[in-house]
Structures are given as structure tokens and as C-alpha cells.
Amino acid sequence: MTTTTTDQTTPEITFDSFGLDARIQRALAEQGYTKPTPIQAQAIPVVLLGKDVMGAAQTGTGKTAGFALPIIQRLLPMSNASASPARHPVRALMLTPTRELADQVYDNVARYARFTDLRSTVVFGGVDMNPQTEALRRGVEILVATPGRLLDHVQQKSVNLSQVQMLVLDEADRMLDMGFLPDLQRIINLLPAQRQTLLFSATFSAEIKRLASSYLRQPVTIEVARSNSANENVRQTVFQVEDGHKQAAVVHLLKKRAADGLSRQCIVFVNSKIGCSRLARHLEREGINAAAIHGDKTQTERMQTLDGFKQGNIDALVATDVAARGLDIPDMPCVINFDLPYSAEDYVHRIGRTGRAGASGDALSIFVPADERLLVDIEKLLKRNIPRTPLEGFDPTGANARAEESERRRARSDVRRARPNGEGDEPRPRRNDPASSRNAFRPSDDPFFSRPYEPSGGAAAAQPDVTESHAAAFGRGRPAPKRPLAALLGGVPRKS
DNA sequence: AAAAAAC
Structure with missing residues (x-):
């Protein structure tokens, strides 16, 4: 397992150095982003290489952009403007423990991808399923979800996860705490074995390590602050x-x-x-x-x-x-x-x-x-x-x-x-x-x-x-x- | 002990 560790000092690099697509850079410029945070500086190149990641990052470290930007970049060559679900299969799936977090991750993804043809949506419980179902049927490349509602959609056959190439488990420790392990297992079993998996967690408990060892392949460990x-x-x-x-x-x-x-x-x-x-x-x-x-x-x-x-x-x-x-x-x-x-x-x-x-x-x-x-x-x-x-x-x-x-x-x-x-x-x-x-x-x-x-x-x-x-x-x-x-x-x- | 998450 490769391990990269830094302290909180921001490396002297800018977003330009990652070679991100001009459409992504334009979105970043619009957001006023110039310098990556430490976790972004570490995660973006690793994710771009297609490697699995085990990330220890607290909220507020810029973690979302750290995985969302390279994922968008990697999906770009496959995007096209055709409006059929078959041509917009879900290729990146991002799971979060809470509805609010799902919504916020989606919000970021949508902003970073706004000048691209990539489509994204978010599904979580507590709200009407129908608009979510419609969005899924129209087709999205990037799907952000809480586990329960996602399985609901899977059961109703409104989403197909067989083309997912990138999986993000955000706040994985929290998901385990909340008893989502069986749901996660069911979801992951629907995904192709050949995929890139990114796991983020505030702590690396024994359970998290076990989860990582069953679903990640030779992950690069990224740690910005001591857990x-x-x-x-x-x-x-x-x-x-x-x-x-x-x-x-x-x-x-x-x-x-x-x-x-x-x-x-x-x-x-x-x-x-x-x-x-x-x-x-x-x-x-x-x-x-x-x-x-x-x-x-x-x-x-x-x-x-x-x-x-x-x-x-x-x-x-x-x-x-x-x-x-x-x-x-x-x-x-x-x-x-x-x-x-x-x-x-x-x-x-x-x-x-x-x-x-x-x-x-x-x-x-x-x-x-x-x-x-x-x-x-x-x-x-x-x-x-x-x-x-x-x-x-x-x-x-x-x-x-x-x-x-x-x-x-x-x-x-x-x-x-x-x-x-x-x-x-x-x-x-x-x-x-x-x-x-x-x-x-x-x-x-x-x-x-x-x-x-x-x-x-x-x-x-x-x-x-x-x-x-x-x-x-x-x-x-x-x-x-x-x-x-x-x-x-x-x-x-x-x-x- | 408590909170969260699918209907």
C-alpha cells in the first residue's frame, strides 16, 4: 500500500497543473478556485491515474472537489450530448450517509460539470420519488445518493448500475455507524468488479479497514490530518x-x-x-x-x-x-x-x-x-x-x-x-x-x-x-x- | 443512552 502524508501546508501548485479540461477549469475560475487544498493536491493526481483511494479527511478540507474534479475529468471522453438513458448510463456513483450531504455533493458536482455535457442528479429519501425517477430515466452519468433510496430506485428498475466505473463512499465511517453496511454490500454487488473505488472516512477504524480490504484494490492512502x-x-x-x-x-x-x-x-x-x-x-x-x-x-x-x-x-x-x-x-x-x-x-x-x-x-x-x-x-x-x-x-x-x-x-x-x-x-x-x-x-x-x-x-x-x-x-x-x-x-x- | 436512514 502506498502512503502519502502531508501536513496542513498548501503545496505551491495551482489547479492548472493537473491538466484538467478547459471546461472544468472554466467552472473553477467561476467559483474563484485557484489553489488546491492539501487533500485536493494529493487526491486529484491519484484519482486521475485511476487508482483506488483510501482518504482520511475531515469535513471542510475540500474533499468533495478532491474526488469530484478528477472524476468529471475521467468521464469527459465518454460523454456525449445524446438524450437517451442508454447513452447516459451511470458511470460514477457517489454514496453519502445523510440527505443533506448527498445534496451538497451533488450541488458541487453540478457546478464543476456545468460547462460539460455530463449529466448528474441526486436521489435521497424523505422526498417524492417521481422527479428522481424521471431524472434517472432521462439518463445521468454521475449519480449522488443515500443508500436506502438508491436501493429503492434499483428495485423499481429506474436505475441501472451495471456501467458504474467509479464509486465514491463519502463519510464511510458514518455510513457504517448508521448501519448501512448491508445496503452498501447490496449496492456494491450490483457494480462491475472492474471499477475505481474511493473511500473517504474521518477515522480509520477496524471496520473501515475491513470495508476497504474487501472493496478497494491496492488503494493509495491519503491523509491530511492525523485521524x-x-x-x-x-x-x-x-x-x-x-x-x-x-x-x-x-x-x-x-x-x-x-x-x-x-x-x-x-x-x-x-x-x-x-x-x-x-x-x-x-x-x-x-x-x-x-x-x-x-x-x-x-x-x-x-x-x-x-x-x-x-x-x-x-x-x-x-x-x-x-x-x-x-x-x-x-x-x-x-x-x-x-x-x-x-x-x-x-x-x-x-x-x-x-x-x-x-x-x-x-x-x-x-x-x-x-x-x-x-x-x-x-x-x-x-x-x-x-x-x-x-x-x-x-x-x-x-x-x-x-x-x-x-x-x-x-x-x-x-x-x-x-x-x-x-x-x-x-x-x-x-x-x-x-x-x-x-x-x-x-x-x-x-x-x-x-x-x-x-x-x-x-x-x-x-x-x-x-x-x-x-x-x-x-x-x-x-x-x-x-x-x-x-x-x-x-x-x-x-x-x- | 441518541441520532441517522427507504417505503
Whole structure:
């Protein structure tokens, strides 16, 4: 196995030196690209030679262009302008773990290939299949996909993978974590054995190595940063607060940054979907431009939120780990961990959203004593200590903390209101979250809890979010009950 | 423990 390793210094080369087609160079010029990033400098020549690649690259290293540009180059001689699917078989397949990442990879591919005749499209779940099917039937050379939806299309015979010459497994570690291995195996079995395979992963775990050894041939290993090590441009700080003061602490941090004239944009990571929506609401009440993104949001909402964030209409993107990896959000000045992640590797991915391409960044974590073990695991993985710092000027008994306390009271009052003979307060609609108040929890709706929510009114319809209502009913951090609701309410008879 | 991903 050949191994190439560099540090973060950009080699003194330009995109001209790769001998890319004029049509690609024109697209690059239009994007304002002149100097390749380290991973591009290493990957592009290797991919152009047709070699398999095992790439360790974090998000934000320019990885996508690193594989997309040479792939487009290699496909060019085969492209033609005829509009029949038979003449536009899928020749390059790019698989990603999440829908957003698929969309972003596609977006890049389409931009780099825009002056060529190559066609590309993207397929992922959560949206109507028909437009995807039509695009596939018209024929594309480059297909970006999430595994599940791709197999769906394969089953419906709307795509044929027998002509694929280049396969990209992007964020392969993530795909394995998410249990995509069987899907990946099924997909790869549909591809010709004679092909070029590129595998990118943030870490080279034993599983990744096993995957590589079964599907890659004499891969060239490309590594731009030591895996499992966080970027040195990122200032990591852990703020220790008392349990129950986390929301107030985040508000304090965000307002402090704004007051210090630092960029207001940041991603705030939360471990649960409930906590994610809850924190976003809380920040909004505190006058911070915030929005939640997590897996219970519709695909449309997720894309709109991401767009709003990229355009600067949203300052604080409150996210679950849906956003930890892959999402290509340029130049994040700051990442905040509202919760420390359950796995130390996720910590690396989360803070990898900042301090990219040589920029400096802040990774701030809220730490409560109960999370000691999580922090120790992170320190072990990073092989360094992260000092616990008191939060300067933070007054947990001040206005912020009072707001947090009132939120807890509100949550408890929702439970009282939910009782059939409810001695609860006046209903108080939640500001900034019409869906949640419209779908306020009603015990007579109980079946609601025993089956998953099925959308009925199209993408634009309000989302009666089961977990949201749970949050409202049961307060902070409680998991959705597995028992019937009546049992939880203490023997209130259940209508059926 | 949690999140993500196909219908």
C-alpha cells in the first residue's frame, strides 16, 4: 500500500497543473478556485491515474472537489450530448450517509460539470420519488445518493448500475455507524468488479479497514490530518456549570460573543431531538435568531433551515448529530456543545465544523459534573486535557436562569393541563412554535403515542411532532415513554 | 443512552 502524508501546508501548485479540461477549469475560475487544498493536491493526481483511494479527511478540507474534479475529468471522453438513458448510463456513483450531504455533493458536482455535457442528479429519501425517477430515466452519468433510496430506485428498475466505473463512499465511517453496511454490500454487488473505488472516512477504524480490504484494490492512502485528532486551530473550552443551568449558560455565551463583536453564527449541538427543539425555542425567547434542525423535521424544513443559516438569516443553528458530519457549512467561527456527545468520535466531528482551512475557531462545551465520564473519554481520544473553566460573569440566578426556570414550570403546567380534570393553568401558546401549540397534547388522542406519526398533508403541512408534544407534556430531557400514556399519568383511564 | 436512514 502506498502512503502519502502531508501536513496542513498548501503545496505551491495551482489547479492548472493537473491538466484538467478547459471546461472544468472554466467552472473553477467561476467559483474563484485557484489553489488546491492539501487533500485536493494529493487526491486529484491519484484519482486521475485511476487508482483506488483510501482518504482520511475531515469535513471542510475540500474533499468533495478532491474526488469530484478528477472524476468529471475521467468521464469527459465518454460523454456525449445524446438524450437517451442508454447513452447516459451511470458511470460514477457517489454514496453519502445523510440527505443533506448527498445534496451538497451533488450541488458541487453540478457546478464543476456545468460547462460539460455530463449529466448528474441526486436521489435521497424523505422526498417524492417521481422527479428522481424521471431524472434517472432521462439518463445521468454521475449519480449522488443515500443508500436506502438508491436501493429503492434499483428495485423499481429506474436505475441501472451495471456501467458504474467509479464509486465514491463519502463519510464511510458514518455510513457504517448508521448501519448501512448491508445496503452498501447490496449496492456494491450490483457494480462491475472492474471499477475505481474511493473511500473517504474521518477515522480509520477496524471496520473501515475491513470495508476497504474487501472493496478497494491496492488503494493509495491519503491523509491530511492525523485521524482522531482535533484541529489545532480550534480553541477548545469546557465551561462547567451546575445542572439545570445549561440553557442559561448557552444564552450567556452567545450574548457574550455578540457583545464582544464576534460573529453571531454558530452551531449548537444537542444530543436529543426533543432537547434540540426545546433549546431553539428557548434561544428565540431570549431574542436570539435560532432554528432547530434534526431528523424529525421534514426534508423541506431541514433544507430551508440550512439555507437560512447559510444566508445568515439564522445565527444559532441548533442541531442534533444530523449536522455533526458532512454538512458543508463554510467558515464556522464557533461550535457549542450544549450536551457533550455520547461518543468521543462525535465530539471530533462536531468541532470539526470550525477552524477549517487554517482559520481559527472556538469549540465551547457546556459541562455538568454528571458528564464527567464523557469528557474523560474525549480527552482520552484527543490525548490531551481540556481544562474546565468557570463561566466568567455568568449569574445563574439572574434573568437567564429565571427564564429557564419558568420554562420548566411551563412544561410542568402542560402536564397538569393534560389531565382530563385538569386543574392546570390557562393554556399558554408557545411563541415561535405554532406547530407545537396547535398540536398540544391531548390524552384522548392517545393512539397518537402508540404508532409513529404519519404525515397526511404534504410537506408544507404542520408537523404534529410526537416528541415535541412529549417535551411539552413531560418536561426536560425525558425520553418518549414506551408504556401506554395512561400508565405514565398515574392510572388515568385511557379512552379507546 | 441518541441520532441517522427507504417505503
